[in-house]
Amino acid sequence: MRxxxxxSEASTGLRRNASMVVSVVLVTxxxxxxxxxxxxxxxxxxxxxxxxxxxxQVGIYMCTSLSTTDTCTAGEASPEQIExxxxxxxxxxxxxxxxxxxxxxxxxxxxxxxxxxxxxxxxEYVTPEQLNQTYWVNLVNPGDSDxxxxxxxxxxxxxxxxxxxxxxxxxFSVLNVASYTAIGIAALMLxxxxxxIATTIRLSAFSRRKELGIMRxxxxxxxxxxxxxxxxxxFAALLGSVLAGGATVAIVQYFVxxxxxxxxxGFALVGLEDAILVVPILVLIGAALAAASANFAITRYLKV
Numbered sequence: 001m002r003x004x005x006x007x008s009e010a011s012t013g014l015r016r017n018a019s020m021v022v023s024v025v026l027v028t029x030x031x032x033x034x035x036x037x038x039x040x041x042x043x044x045x046x047x048x049x050x051x052x053x054x055x056x057q058v059g060i061y062m063c064t065s066l067s068t069t070d071t072c073t074a075g076e077a078s079p080e081q082i083e084x085x086x087x088x089x090x091x092x093x094x095x096x097x098x099x100x101x102x103x104x105x106x107x108x109x110x111x112x113x114x115x116x117x118x119x120x121x122x123x124e125y126v127t128p129e130q131l132n133q134t135y136w137v138n139l140v141n142p143g144d145s146d147x148x149x150x151x152x153x154x155x156x157x158x159x160x161x162x163x164x165x166x167x168x169x170x171x172f173s174v175l176n177v178a179s180y181t182a183i184g185i186a187a188l189m190l191x192x193x194x195x196x197i198a199t200t201i202r203l204s205a206f207s208r209r210k211e212l213g214i215m216r217x218x219x220x221x222x223x224x225x226x227x228x229x230x231x232x233x234x235f236a237a238l239l240g241s242v243l244a245g246g247a248t249v250a251i252v253q254y255f256v257x258x259x260x261x262x263x264x265x266g267f268a269l270v271g272l273e274d275a276i277l278v279v280p281i282l283v284l285i286g287a288a289l290a291a292a293s294a295n296f297a298i299t300r301y302l303k304v
Contacts, residue, residue: 020199020203021236023200024196024197025236027240029240030244034183035190036244036278038179040248040252041182045176045179047270048172048268049168061133061134062077063081064159067159072159085152089101089135089137098138099139101138103135103136109128110131190285193237195293204232205229229298230294230298233291238286238290241283245278249276252272
């Protein structure tokens with residue numbers, strides 16, 4: 001099979017169906033951009049989990065005068081109860097799980113609250129005594145938080161023991177839903193791209209039906225006839241894939257690293273190296289999708 005002749009046939013088909021080729025390029029571009037965004041979002045969620053889970057703390061909230069739990073029947077936690085919790089944290093049983101801890105007084109909690117809710121009317125109605133004195137604990141392994149929760153819940157003077165990772169799980173669940181939504185939209189767009197590629201190939205074959213008849217009469221093999229049509233679909237999809245890869249890199253460069261990087265300091269964000277890893281994946285998906293749908297379409301057409 002002569003490569004030059006096959007490429008010539010493919011270029012002829014692309015010229016004859018320029019408008020359909022542009023449609024394939026655009027649909028492939030949009031669908032694969034969604035795919036790239038979904039992959040990057042999953043990478044971002046993974047980085048954020050690693051970043052925040054390692055910094056997640058366990059809060060041991062001491063009783064206040066307003067606490068109503070069974071462990072706070074005596075009112076605000078006494079200095080002895082506070083020291084008792086400290087002794088347990090430093091005991092051989094729990095010390096092996098703890099990286100570091102510190103104690104936050106009423107006044108420190110009030111300062112942090114005022115800084116967090118500055119400008120919010122609720123800050124005017126809160127007094128230091130209403131806020132819990134708290135032991136903030138960083139664990140060697142954040143997954144061992146249950147050891148602290150089980151060991152200190154129910155201790156006199158302790159209102160509650162809370163693992164911050166539970167709040168992070170809720171946030172990441174929302175982000176995962178957004179990511180899965182993007183994947184679903186991308187899947188629908190890829191189906192549309194596959195159908196459009198198949199339709200384009202069948203129309204291209206129909207417009208050259210006389211040429212195909214002559215090729216069959218002179219003994220051309222099915223492979224020789226099919227290959228130019230498959231190359232047409234692959235070329236159009238590859239062009240859309242490259243554009244999608246460029247759009248993915250641009251999103252990371254100008255939106256994630258540019259806008260978000262400047263306004264969300266302290267967050268671990270995906271970088272250009274992650275976007276560059278996604279580009280070959282998009283090209284591979286585009287080429288495989290186009291080759292499969294074009295091959296299916298032209299094979300069905302030649303059987304008719």
